[in-house]
Amino acid sequence: MKYPIYFDYNATTPCDEEVIEAMLPWFGTHFGNAASKNHAYGWMAEDAVETARSKVAELIGAKSKEIIFTSGATEAIHLGIKGISDYYRGEKQHFITCQTEHKATLDTFQSLEKNGAEVTYLAVDGLGKLEMHLLEKAILPHTKMIALMWANNETGNIFPMEEIKQLAKQKDLILFTDAVQAAGKVPVSVLDLHLMAISAHKLYGPKGIGALYIRHNHHQPKPIGQILGGGHEKGFRSGTLNVPAIVGFGKAAEIRLKVMESENVRLKNLRNLLEKKLLDLPGTKLNGDQENRLAHVANIAFEGVEGEELLRLVNKEIAVSSGSACSTISPKPSHVLNAMGLDGDLARSSIRFSLGMQTTENDILLAVEHVKKVLDTLR
CATH class of the missing domain: 3.90.1150.10 (Aspartate Aminotransferase, domain 1)
Structure with a gap:
């Protein structure tokens, strides 16, 4: 064809040839389950996962323990947003996002609205730019989270994330960002962020693997896990880890830092x-x-x-x-x-x-x- x-x-994006080469042994030769703690097959797989976790963390300036692997960015977004809403279950909740967010974010917030949460969808100007005074004005006493993408998937617009970080810090609010289009394309940092979703297949890694950065050692709450059964990924995301894809994600992150x-x-x-x-x-x-x-x-x-x-x-x-x-x-x-x-x-x-x-x-x-x-x- x-x-x-x-x-x-x-x-x-197409998988980088180095990424494919790095993944191949983990389909066959090293096929172990990373959760098998009693023998070498599991040990090898677990070591490969942790090495990849460190590489993904380095790409965004995080600690490896703050990276939770998911099936992709959509799941990471859902876990970050819905998981925080579940933490505050029973309380009055308000969230702030933007009309130009990815559908994975917008649809998740619409589901929260059906369960009684309030959501403000900020408008943008004719160039797709966010006006900071509108964001600050939207904050209410019961606002739990600001959720804004780092870079727009359709226009490429980059939001003023450093200003957004400072406002969230000043108001002591959880800040979530969909950095799927930004990570690996422009320098991003988790400094002053609480949650960040990223995806491998947008940066020359495999499809079917993403990650949620969850800030540690901070007074703001962490999201409640949405997939139960086994307590994998520190209890945030149960399920057998996709070792080949995780290895590929790590390799892709390593390459993107260089190029x-x-x-x-x-x-x-x-x-x-x-x-x-x-x-x-x-x-x-x-x-x-x-x-x-x-x-x-x-x-x-x-x-x-x-x-x-x-x-x-x-x-x-x-x-x-x-x-x-x-x-x-x-x-x-x-x-x-x-x-x-x-x-x-x-x-x-x-x-x-x-x-x-x-x-x-x-x-x-x-x-x-x-x-x-x-x-x-x-x-």
Whole structure:
């Protein structure tokens, strides 16, 4: 099968060859259960898990004991948010999040609302930026948590996390962040955070493995475990550990620490080239904050064309998306772009281009040429 050129790295990334190589022995030769404490098979697996845990922790500036492995970021988000709500069961609860969060976060909060919690969904401006005075104004006496993503998966916008941290610290509130798109792409630190969700398959690791950072040695409560049975992962997440995937996660984190800075420079140059050429076409507009965003993401609106047909024709030659991979099963326009004030038609005819390790300058030029042909056909 001839694949299109890949421009959807925010949806998922290919496993790095070194990651695959590191994982392979743990499917066969070293197949032990990390919870088997009485023999060498288990000891080997447990040691591999703890080595990987240290590497993942190093990527985000955490201690290894603060990393809890999950099946992915969605589960980590659910554990962090729902687990804190369960801790405060019986109390009046208020949470603050944002309209442009990932659906995993929004859907979790909507489930809490059904159980009686209050949730404030902060608005953003036309560039998708969060205004800090609105966040501070939203804090109530019974606010339990602020939950805001580090970087947006659709626009690449980076939230002012250092300012958010200081406000949460000043108000003595739990701060949770979905750092799925940020970790391994830009420097992130858990300093002054309480909870952080990350995922391996967004940083050239395997699918099906994620982690929740849970701050230790702090007076704020830790989340209540959501999956019971065996007390694995310090009781936060029971279940047999996926050793090959955890090893792969650790290797991917190790690699990203080494290449992140140089790769950011390369991708920013390619992204700028892509944007310059696309925005030179008539009826095009950049969605999002041009300055404070991830180096590899461009979200472009194309006026005067039908969104579904645009996406279908563009994807014949280049693999792109109209928003989150978790939401593209719905024909509705992106909730992120809607929150930024784009009308439904323009939001539907917007495309997210996300670049990665395998993207070349030639790929950029071919993509622009193809998009131009599609626009000429549709217009």
